[in-house]
Amino acid sequence: MEWLNKWFARLYRTFIVSDRYKTIIDGLEKTIIITIGALAIGVIIGTIVAMIKVFADGNKKLKPLDVLCNIYLTVIRGTPVVVQLLISFFIIFVSAKDGTWVATLTFGINSGAYVAETIRSGIMAIDAGQMEAGRSLGFSRLQTMKEIILPQAFKNVLPAIGNEMIALLKETSVAGYVAVTDLTKAANQIKNTTYDQVNPILLTALIYLAIVMLLTKLLGVMERRLRKSER
Amino acid sequence: MKGDYLIEVKDLKKHYNGGAIKALNGITTGIKKGEVVVVIGPSGSGKSTFLRSLNLLEVPTSGSITFEGKEITNPKTNINLHRQKMGMVFQHFNLFPHMTVLKNMTLAPIKLLKKTQEEAEKDAIELLNTVGLADRKDAYPSQLSGGQKQRIAIVRALCMKPDVMLFDEPTSALDPEMVGEVLDVMKKLAKEGMTMVVVTHEMGFAKEVANRILFIDDGVIMEEGTPEEIFGNPQNERTKAFLSKVL
Numbered sequence: 124m125e126w127l128n129k130w131f132a133r134l135y136r137t138f139i140v141s142d143r144y145k146t147i148i149d150g151l152e153k154t155i156i157i158t159i160g161a162l163a164i165g166v167i168i169g170t171i172v173a174m175i176k177v178f179a180d181g182n183k184k185l186k187p188l189d190v191l192c193n194i195y196l197t198v199i200r201g202t203p204v205v206v207q208l209l210i211s212f213f214i215i216f217v218s219a220k221d222g223t224w225v226a227t228l229t230f231g232i233n234s235g236a237y238v239a240e241t242i243r244s245g246i247m248a249i250d251a252g253q254m255e256a257g258r259s260l261g262f263s264r265l266q267t268m269k270e271i272i273l274p275q276a277f278k279n280v281l282p283a284i285g286n287e288m289i290a291l292l293k294e295t296s297v298a299g300y301v302a303v304t305d306l307t308k309a310a311n312q313i314k315n316t317t318y319d320q321v322n323p324i325l326l327t328a329l330i331y332l333a334i335v336m337l338l339t340k341l342l343g344v345m346e347r348r349l350r351k352s353e354r
Numbered sequence: 355m356k357g358d359y360l361i362e363v364k365d366l367k368k369h370y371n372g373g374a375i376k377a378l379n380g381i382t383t384g385i386k387k388g389e390v391v392v393v394i395g396p397s398g399s400g401k402s403t404f405l406r407s408l409n410l411l412e413v414p415t416s417g418s419i420t421f422e423g424k425e426i427t428n429p430k431t432n433i434n435l436h437r438q439k440m441g442m443v444f445q446h447f448n449l450f451p452h453m454t455v456l457k458n459m460t461l462a463p464i465k466l467l468k469k470t471q472e473e474a475e476k477d478a479i480e481l482l483n484t485v486g487l488a489d490r491k492d493a494y495p496s497q498l499s500g501g502q503k504q505r506i507a508i509v510r511a512l513c514m515k516p517d518v519m520l521f522d523e524p525t526s527a528l529d530p531e532m533v534g535e536v537l538d539v540m541k542k543l544a545k546e547g548m549t550m551v552v553v554t555h556e557m558g559f560a561k562e563v564a565n566r567i568l569f570i571d572d573g574v575i576m577e578e579g580t581p582e583e584i585f586g587n588p589q590n591e592r593t594k595a596f597l598s599k600v601l
Contacts (some may be wrong), residue, residue: 255411256448260462260514262439270461275452 137319138326150309151330155229157305158292164231165291166284169238172196174268176239177246192239199236206298207233212301222303226295234291241283245276277347285342289335296312296331306330359384359420360518360549361408366417368403368573378414379405379573385518385551390544391554392564396596400573405553409433409440422517438466441511445523447503449495449510455482456491459510467514473511481509485539501532505539512543519543521552539573557600561585569593 138144140305194327211229219225257267301306310323368378377400395401406412410433418427426436460474482488484507525533544563567584569577577590588594
């Protein structure tokens with residue numbers, strides 16, 4: 124029992140004294156904000172890029188946009204996200220005071236490149252007859268895409284988008300590089316002030332794990348519900 | 355004669371691979387209001403391409419199509435507007451799997467004809483009654499049999515109040531016992547005076563319902579005439595050979 128008491132005392136000193144647990148909560152909040160914000164930006168960018176790439180197939184007017192999308196995909200997927208963060212923070216948004224939105228935007232732009240390919244594959248998997256049926260009723264290509272193809276494509280790629288969210292959540296742990304006190308950075312700060320090398324890091328790991336498990340569970344429920352609608 | 359045609363097709367050509375493959379090689383014909391035209395021919399003859407050209411799902415290489423006095427092959431024409439007046443039924447139904455039957459039918463009238471939901475649903479249910487499927491209005495396509503799907507696909511097209519209905523082998527993907535229920539709906543439609551262009555292998559339907567039959571092979575109309583002429587006394591050797599195989 125001796126060690127347990129010691130451990131509790133240690134936990135008390137590390138997290139409760141000077142309300143240090145609040146740093147963790149603030150960090151967690153930032154992590155969640157960045158993850159959700161980035162996913163939203165990523166899905167929007169990804170959908171637009173996917174649609175441009177699909178439509179550019181057989182429409183010469185969209186060729187320049189298609190080239191632009193390819194450059195975007197190549198650059199974003201060809202460089203590490205930490206380097207992208209450094210570029211955003213120290214080269215593009217030099218005067219930004221709050222790193223959170225810079226990080227959100229950067230992770231969003233990064234995620235968009237991966238989401239784009241996911242959504243594009245979702246669109247390509249929809250039977251060509253769906254586009255023909257929509258067009259034959261009088262819908263334009265864009266209308267058919269919006270009303271008929273995308274809803275089906277999103278449903279198909281929902282698990283992949285969920286995985287992207289999980290990956291994103293973990294990836295945001297490098298946000299500390301640009302003066303954002305996210306969960307990981309918060310734990311690191313507590314480690315440095317308290318010299319407790321064990322508990323802050325383990326707690327952080329546990330929090331990430333708990334969120335990921337929760338997300339996985341939610342995703343499963345959502346998927347099952349969506350499937351049911353077709354039976 | 356000119357004003358008589360609902361659809362007028364002039365020297366329609368569709369070439370692939372820079373002319374190496376000639377799916378359509380100069381088709382000229384007209385479809386009058388209220389007429390039921392059945393298109394027959396061997397597979398690969400170009401009959402489906404011809405039908406799909408009529409609402410520009412296939413963009414022809416050359417030639418012109420005039421629908422209700424408007425040349426729809428002109429790139430400046432807004433084809434979406436004219437397609438609203440040309441219903442189409444596909445071999446594989448192409449219902450929207452993520453929507454209920456009712457939603458399948460009301461989507462286009464609400465979005466394109468700006469009908470209210472109540473109006474659109476009322477029209478849809480009326481049409482569902484005519485095909486005996488009103489009780490399936492809340493079903494999803496995956497819950498329907500093939501014959502039911504195709505009947506829904508027909509009334510979905512009818513919801514737009516089209517002036518012509520195009521049928522692309524509507525019974526080819528059906529189990530034999532379901533062919534009848536779909537053909538019955540089509541016969542009823544023909545009786546009501548709907549202008550129809552039907553690509554089919556159902557020779558019985560062609561004999562019974564068609565005003566005129568087009569026999570297409572090698573991308574051209576080899577022979578055309580009334581069912582009596584085509585089935586009773588075919589002139590062209592190709593027509594004779596084809597009919598001897600399918601009858």
